[in-house]
Amino acid sequence: xxxxxxxxEIERLIQLLARVPGLGPRSARRAALHMIKKKEQLLGPxxxxxxxxxxxxGLCSTCGNADTSDPCTICSDPTRxxxxxxxxxxxxxxxxxxxxxxxxxxxxxxxxxxxxLDGVGPEDLAISQLVDRVSAGGVRELLxxxxxxxxxxxxxxxxxxxxxxxxxxxxxxxxxxPVGGELDYLDEGTLAAAIRSRTSF
Amino acid sequence: xxxxxxxxEIERLIQLLARVPGLGPRSARRAALHMIKKKEQLLGPxxxxxxxxxxxxGLCSTCGNADTSDPCTICSDPTRxxxxxxxxxxxxxxxxxxxxxxxxxxxxxxxxxxxxLDGVGPEDLAISQLVDRVSAGGVRELLxxxxxxxxxxxxxxxxxxxxxxxxxxxxxxxxxxPVGGELDYLDEGTLAAAIRSRTSF
Ligand SMILES: [Zn+2]
Ligand SMILES: [Zn+2]
Numbered sequence: 001x002x003x004x005x006x007x008x009e010i011e012r013l014i015q016l017l018a019r020v021p022g023l024g025p026r027s028a029r030r031a032a033l034h035m036i037k038k039k040e041q042l043l044g045p046x047x048x049x050x051x052x053x054x055x056x057x058g059l060c061s062t063c064g065n066a067d068t069s070d071p072c073t074i075c076s077d078p079t080r081x082x083x084x085x086x087x088x089x090x091x092x093x094x095x096x097x098x099x100x101x102x103x104x105x106x107x108x109x110x111x112x113x114x115x116x117l118d119g120v121g122p123e124d125l126a127i128s129q130l131v132d133r134v135s136a137g138g139v140r141e142l143l144x145x146x147x148x149x150x151x152x153x154x155x156x157x158x159x160x161x162x163x164x165x166x167x168x169x170x171x172x173x174x175x176x177x178p179v180g181g182e183l184d185y186l187d188e189g190t191l192a193a194a195i196r197s198r199t200s201f
Numbered sequence: 202x203x204x205x206x207x208x209x210e211i212e213r214l215i216q217l218l219a220r221v222p223g224l225g226p227r228s229a230r231r232a233a234l235h236m237i238k239k240k241e242q243l244l245g246p247x248x249x250x251x252x253x254x255x256x257x258x259g260l261c262s263t264c265g266n267a268d269t270s271d272p273c274t275i276c277s278d279p280t281r282x283x284x285x286x287x288x289x290x291x292x293x294x295x296x297x298x299x300x301x302x303x304x305x306x307x308x309x310x311x312x313x314x315x316x317x318l319d320g321v322g323p324e325d326l327a328i329s330q331l332v333d334r335v336s337a338g339g340v341r342e343l344l345x346x347x348x349x350x351x352x353x354x355x356x357x358x359x360x361x362x363x364x365x366x367x368x369x370x371x372x373x374x375x376x377x378x379p380v381g382g383e384l385d386y387l388d389e390g391t392l393a394a395a396i397r398s399r400t401s402f
Contacts, residue, residue: 047255
């Protein structure tokens with residue numbers, strides 16, 4: 001603002017909110033003001049929820065899911081079929097597939113895709129951890145649910161090469177996923193259909 | 202989500218974020234995940250900023266601005282002309298007018314507009330407090346910068362009636378403000394022009 005109209009605390013709140021995906025500088029101002037007016041219903045509870053998430057949320061050391069417990073809710077769920085692992089690029093993809101509710105399996109979050117031009121190599125992704133999980137035994141299927149992009153498919157083929165010696169079924173999502181599309185933006189129905197029609201590599 | 206994939210803390214954070222203007226349920230999930238990944242740069246600082254705003258921000262007892270001090274930064278600024286009061290509906294309008302940087306005056310936030318159908322009467326707005334400020338003396342101009350809506354104009358005329366006995370110049374924004382438009386959505390240039398061309402009631 002051109003001149004000081006309020007204390008630095010609100011300015012700082014607005015600046016930080018402007019860095020949240022989905023909010024820009026103008027939306028951040030409106031959001032901050034709305035929160036300040038709804039202190040008891042929104043600002044206070046949100047501050048507490050963020051503080052608790054900041055203190056307690058981390059990534060699962062087994063699968064990479066974001067959770068407050070390690071192993072995470074999914075990895076420690078005895079009603080899930082832990083012999084099927086769905087390999088995804090990002091936690092957001094895990095959440096998107098769970099919303100489709102088409103499989104009751106475990107997950108493995110890679111943390112990205114191979115991208116030599118950006119300097120992202122196999123050691124930057126959780127690929128060796130995936131090989132370790134498979135070599136520990138008990139895994140019968142690996143559904144490689146990476147995005148239908150060049151980087152995603154390159155990463156899928158690299159993983160398949162690494163797992164050539166293991167007796168595990170490797171599958172991919174059916175071509176219901178639009179080419180070049182990102183999982184996180186798809187509707188639940190499309191994701192569910194793509195999981196049901198998954199094919200072998 | 203169909204099945205538990207993470208602890209209740211993240212679900213709660215997502216639910217609260219979904220109530221922030223500008224974010225919906227899907228954006229809230231993305232925002233929460235982004236914050237969790239950027240704990241040190243974003244989630245931690247934002248939790249702290251919100252907590253501090255929650256503890257320290259209130260409405261100025263003189264003008265109604267949102268600030269950590271009372272009287273607020275504007276009311277206690279000796280370089281502002283406190284003899285000119287800009288009357289606005291909402292704190293967001295105050296901030297929007299300050300961004301236009303066309304006047305160096307004080308403010309008075311009404312907290313809404315008269316709306317008999319919604320049960321909003323004069324006692325629900327900070328109108329008597331405005332009359333008190335004027336009757337205390339030292340005010341030479343009141344710029345009534347309410348929205349160019351029916352409710353805004355009704356409120357303006359009600360205020361003018363209440364101030365009939367005082368020797369104070371009452372002005373309004375020039376017709377640069379689109380009819381039916383809301384101040385908070387206008388660009389700085391339009392707002393600055395509307396302030397410069399303000400006319401007498
Ligand atoms: Zn896990
Ligand atoms: Zn004030």
